[in-house]
Amino acid sequence: MSKVIKKRYTEEADYGFNLRTAREEARRCLLCLDPPCSKGCPAGTDPGSFIRSIRLNNIKGAAETIRSNNILGGSCARVCPYDRLCEEACSRTGIDKPIQIGRLQRFAIEQEKAFKMKVLEAPKKKKPFKVACVGAGPASLACAAKLALEGYQVTIYEEKEKAGGVLTYGITPSRLPEHVVAHDIKTVKDLGVKFVFGTKVGRDVDLNDMDYDAIFIGAGLWGDKLPDIPGVDKEGVWTAVEFLKTARVEKTKFKPGENVIVIGGGNVAIDCAVTAKLLGAKNVRIVYRRSIEEAPADMKEFKYALKLGVSITTEMAPAEVLGQDRVEAMAFTSRDGVSTAKFKADDVVFAIGQKPEDMTAIAAVKVNEKGEIKATKSGKTNLAKVFAAGDVVSGGKTVVEAVAEGKEAAESIIAYLAKKEGVK
Amino acid sequence: MAVKKDLSIEYLGVKCENPFFLSSSPVGSNYEMVAKAFETGWGGVFFKTVGIFVADECSPRFDQNDKNGLPWVGFKNMEQISDKPTEVNFENIYKLKRDYPDKIMVSSIMGSTEEEWRELAKMSEQAEADLIECNFSCPQMTSHAMGSDVGTNLELVEKYSRAVAESTKLPVIAKMTPNITIMEPAAIAAIKGGAKGVSAINTVKSITSLDYENLTGMPVVNGVSSISGYSGTAVKPIGLRFIANLAQCKELEGVPLSGIGGIETWNDALDYILVGARNVQVTTSVMQYGYRIVEDMISGLSYFMDERGFDSVDELVGLALPNLVPAEELNRDFKIIPKIDLDKCVGCGRCYVSCYDAAHQAIDWDDKKRRPTINDNCVGCHLCLNVCPVKDCILPGEIEWKEGRTPTEIKVKHYYD
Ligand SMILES: Cc1cc2nc3c(=O)[nH]c(=O)nc-3n(C[C@H](O)[C@H](O)[C@H](O)COP(=O)(O)OP(=O)(O)OC[C@H]3O[C@@H](n4cnc5c(N)ncnc54)[C@H](O)[C@@H]3O)c2cc1C
Ligand SMILES: Cc1cc2nc3c(=O)[nH]c(=O)nc-3n(C[C@H](O)[C@H](O)[C@H](O)COP(=O)(O)O)c2cc1C
Ligand code: SF4
Ligand code: SF4
Ligand code: SF4
Numbered sequence: 001m002s003k004v005i006k007k008r009y010t011e012e013a014d015y016g017f018n019l020r021t022a023r024e025e026a027r028r029c030l031l032c033l034d035p036p037c038s039k040g041c042p043a044g045t046d047p048g049s050f051i052r053s054i055r056l057n058n059i060k061g062a063a064e065t066i067r068s069n070n071i072l073g074g075s076c077a078r079v080c081p082y083d084r085l086c087e088e089a090c091s092r093t094g095i096d097k098p099i100q101i102g103r104l105q106r107f108a109i110e111q112e113k114a115f116k117m118k119v120l121e122a123p124k125k126k127k128p129f130k131v132a133c134v135g136a137g138p139a140s141l142a143c144a145a146k147l148a149l150e151g152y153q154v155t156i157y158e159e160k161e162k163a164g165g166v167l168t169y170g171i172t173p174s175r176l177p178e179h180v181v182a183h184d185i186k187t188v189k190d191l192g193v194k195f196v197f198g199t200k201v202g203r204d205v206d207l208n209d210m211d212y213d214a215i216f217i218g219a220g221l222w223g224d225k226l227p228d229i230p231g232v233d234k235e236g237v238w239t240a241v242e243f244l245k246t247a248r249v250e251k252t253k254f255k256p257g258e259n260v261i262v263i264g265g266g267n268v269a270i271d272c273a274v275t276a277k278l279l280g281a282k283n284v285r286i287v288y289r290r291s292i293e294e295a296p297a298d299m300k301e302f303k304y305a306l307k308l309g310v311s312i313t314t315e316m317a318p319a320e321v322l323g324q325d326r327v328e329a330m331a332f333t334s335r336d337g338v339s340t341a342k343f344k345a346d347d348v349v350f351a352i353g354q355k356p357e358d359m360t361a362i363a364a365v366k367v368n369e370k371g372e373i374k375a376t377k378s379g380k381t382n383l384a385k386v387f388a389a390g391d392v393v394s395g396g397k398t399v400v401e402a403v404a405e406g407k408e409a410a411e412s413i414i415a416y417l418a419k420k421e422g423v424k
Numbered sequence: 425m426a427v428k429k430d431l432s433i434e435y436l437g438v439k440c441e442n443p444f445f446l447s448s449s450p451v452g453s454n455y456e457m458v459a460k461a462f463e464t465g466w467g468g469v470f471f472k473t474v475g476i477f478v479a480d481e482c483s484p485r486f487d488q489n490d491k492n493g494l495p496w497v498g499f500k501n502m503e504q505i506s507d508k509p510t511e512v513n514f515e516n517i518y519k520l521k522r523d524y525p526d527k528i529m530v531s532s533i534m535g536s537t538e539e540e541w542r543e544l545a546k547m548s549e550q551a552e553a554d555l556i557e558c559n560f561s562c563p564q565m566t567s568h569a570m571g572s573d574v575g576t577n578l579e580l581v582e583k584y585s586r587a588v589a590e591s592t593k594l595p596v597i598a599k600m601t602p603n604i605t606i607m608e609p610a611a612i613a614a615i616k617g618g619a620k621g622v623s624a625i626n627t628v629k630s631i632t633s634l635d636y637e638n639l640t641g642m643p644v645v646n647g648v649s650s651i652s653g654y655s656g657t658a659v660k661p662i663g664l665r666f667i668a669n670l671a672q673c674k675e676l677e678g679v680p681l682s683g684i685g686g687i688e689t690w691n692d693a694l695d696y697i698l699v700g701a702r703n704v705q706v707t708t709s710v711m712q713y714g715y716r717i718v719e720d721m722i723s724g725l726s727y728f729m730d731e732r733g734f735d736s737v738d739e740l741v742g743l744a745l746p747n748l749v750p751a752e753e754l755n756r757d758f759k760i761i762p763k764i765d766l767d768k769c770v771g772c773g774r775c776y777v778s779c780y781d782a783a784h785q786a787i788d789w790d791d792k793k794r795r796p797t798i799n800d801n802c803v804g805c806h807l808c809l810n811v812c813p814v815k816d817c818i819l820p821g822e823i824e825w826k827e828g829r830t831p832t833e834i835k836v837k838h839y840y841d
Pocket of ligand 5: 764770771772773774775776795796811813817818
């Protein structure tokens with residue numbers, strides 16, 4: 001019999017290091033020249049430096065490196081797909097296996113908190129420019145932090161009651177505990193960034209009427225996306241975003257049905273399946289229309305779901321949601337067209353990608369056919385004073401890339417405002 | 425904000441940006457190397473020892489030894505002094521001081537006669553070095569008129585120190601060898617001769633390991649090897665001991681000390697400073713990792729000072745000395761019984777094995793539950809605490825007073841890394 005693990009919804013999926021074990025791991029690091037790991041990090045968190053610091057017992061210096069390079073260093077340490085970023089690049093792989101970079105990063109950031117370090121400080125003297133950021137997700141937080149560090153006055157508008165975007169309303173707390181996100185966000189708040197919650201830009205406020213010198217849009221992908229098949233309007237059918245948000249808000253009060261089917265093959269699908277399982281669903285099945293090999297989810301995450309007892313069915317595409325008013329079952333057809341299947345279901349979660357809401361309600365930005373904002377790599381849109389980055393531009397990538405892009409957009413905003421500085 | 429402390433310290437009348445210097449060795453042997461070291465943050469450099477004698481080196485000349493797979497516990501070299509022409513070396517010292525006026529250049533010299541020592545001293549001054557260090561301590565010179573054979577001969581130490589001090593107005597430092605039972609007499613001889621500072625240690629005479637292919641030591645040069653100098657982490661405890669001895673020696677009171685041997689991290693440097701060094705020097709860890717390690721020395725020491733509220737390195741010098749006492753002054757009235765945290769214990773049994781085979785059979789072992797308990801045989805030696813692989817699993821617990829002794833207030837260490 002396979003041994004499945006049982007955990008609570010908020011229980012952490014992974015263990016951390018202590019000083020001794022962290023230094024043991026750092027001792028494996030080869031201290032490479034021009035470290036490939038550092039090049040592998042989109043946000044420039046510089047693992048090559050911080051691991052060296054841990055190895056040389058300069059733990060606070062390690063925390064300083066992480067926090068100064070990546071404002072969401074704590075969250076990234078938990079959720080980055082390292083196996084295709086820094087750890088994939090690690091030279092140690094040529095000997096045995098990569099350095100556990102994410103876990104070392106987690107350790108250093110935990111020390112930052114334990115020692116009550118304040119790595120970043122915004123200048124006392126503020127620049128005479130105001131910037132508004134739409135959304136309090138990773139892209140906006142990174143952009144706002146960078147601007148605040150340069151002395152700009154930044155206000156973030158967030159539709160929801162809390163900051164963090166997907167970090168707070170998406171990823172399961174077992175992978176990303178709330179206190180980790182809260183600590184990262186506090187470092188942004190401590191820089192003097194203002195937050196206005198419960199305010200949807202374009203619905204509740206119009207930034208175009210207000211005296212902001214620049215606007216940054218980091219609104220992510222919060223539009224519904226359901227497939228065009230019969231029965232999707234039935235009760236018990238969820239989009240991944242709604243399902244995860246409900247779980248994050250209601251926590252263990254949220255009770256999914258006994259049989260939950262999650263449709264999709266990305267990390268989001270796995271988060272939904274894991275969430276359902278941890279919240280007490282008995283039979284949780286991920287159904288994906290392609291093969292495991294083609295699935296965008298990380299192997300580490302698949303394994304975790306399997307360990308919890310989630311089953312995975314591949315090469316089956318959803319055909320119809322069955323039932324009266326509420327779902328009772330889900331019908332599928334196989335990729336090769338040979339077979340069909342029907343699985344019992346009390347809840348069906350579609351994790352088949354997200355799309356943006358209507359971004360033109362925020363500003364007259366150009367969008368593509370999927371509704372994603374058209375912006376350059378450095379975050380410039382068709383409007384001189386409007387910038388955008390993160391999922392709303394990329395169509396959905398990773399937290400660390402959203403941080404990198406938010407930081408880069410901040411550079412563009414700084415350059416744009418510098419030109420105006422002479423005028424003011 | 426990132427903590428940046430002023431780490432500057434006065435050493436022999438010279439203001440140093442920080443106490444972290446490269447020691448005399450290949451890590452500081454030409455212009456480009458030293459320039460890169462300065463750019464990376466080193467406060468000064470003891471340039472590779474210059475002599476009239478130009479070394480002819482063997483190949484290979486290095487070896488390192490490990491402990492359970494952890495490499496570079498110690499490092500052995502069979503190098504002598506500089507293999508570059510004397511004039512080229514002084515020219516480099518001159519150019520480096522000219523191009524990096526705020527950094528400190530120390531000219532390390534070694535003569536084989538009084539005359540040579542005088543000449544090298546004058547050349548150092550002409551090259552505009554800030555300080556001169558006399559290398560009385562290289563243990564693998566091909567001539568017995570040089571190196572540690574000089575350093576263990578008090579008459580020669582005094583004579584050559586005098587020859588150098590008389591030939592220059594620059595402050596003179598005597599670099600001592602650890603291949604001696606006690607270092608104080610040699611240091612006193614150097615000061616008598618006119619040296620103003622003492623640095624220690626140079627390398628320890630050693631054989632790292634044997635080569636079974638050729639039945640000789642490592643490294644193998646044409647089938648044979650030599651006893652030669654050992655350095656790195658393994659020699660740090662020896663270096664600390666000598667610096668503490670010098671710092672506590674009445675006759676040497678006020679003599680600025682420079683600590684060398686096994687420094688790799690800011691803690692290592694701080695250890696030397698706490699036992700009385702105003703300056704620290706590094707070679708082996710730079711050979712292993714490169715100049716960049718100084719960045720974490722600077723940052724780590726800054727954070728430490730910030731955390732403990734120190735404003736200058738000067739305040740740290742010798743702080744631990746009053747607490748280093750002779751064995752006869754230790755309080756022997758009590759024992760501290762270790763406390764085992766059974767929630768942390770992973771059941772490896774190492775504490776039991778060590779305590780049984782090497783201490784006092786003071787641990788009982790439950791072989792069903794795989795958990796240890798300390799019994800009445802415990803003498804409080806803390807072998808178990810040192811051997812336990814789990815952090816904070818075994819820590820000092822209750823204090824027990826030996827029969828007939830009067831309990832007093834005592835200090836106990838609580839935090840173990
Ligand atoms: C379930 C799930 C799991 C994921 N797992 C991982 C993972 O393990 N690792 C990883 O690296 N990445 C993961 N990702 C991807 C990652 O979370 C995103 O790439 C990242 O969060 C994008 O950041 P963002 O700032 O662009 O957008 P978001 O995080 O989506 O933040 C956008 C914010 O803007 C707010 N907003 C939107 N419109 C408005 C408006 N008009 N007015 C005010 N506020 C508005 C939203 O409420 C939200 O708070 C996952 C994504 C999902 C959905
Ligand atoms: C390869 C090598 C060459 C050295 N050459 C010299 C030298 O020329 N002059 C000298 O005074 N010390 C020399 N030393 C000794 C070092 O300066 C230093 O005193 C010793 O190695 C201990 O410090 P460490 O543990 O940091 O290496 C040499 C050491 C090594 C490893
Ligand atoms: S690539 Fe790997 S081994 Fe090299 S410095 Fe980075 S973590 Fe260390
Ligand atoms: S370290 Fe450099 S000089 Fe020495 S043997 Fe290797 S390549 Fe040659
Ligand atoms: S050495 Fe430590 S972990 Fe091992 S049995 Fe003893 S107390 Fe437990």
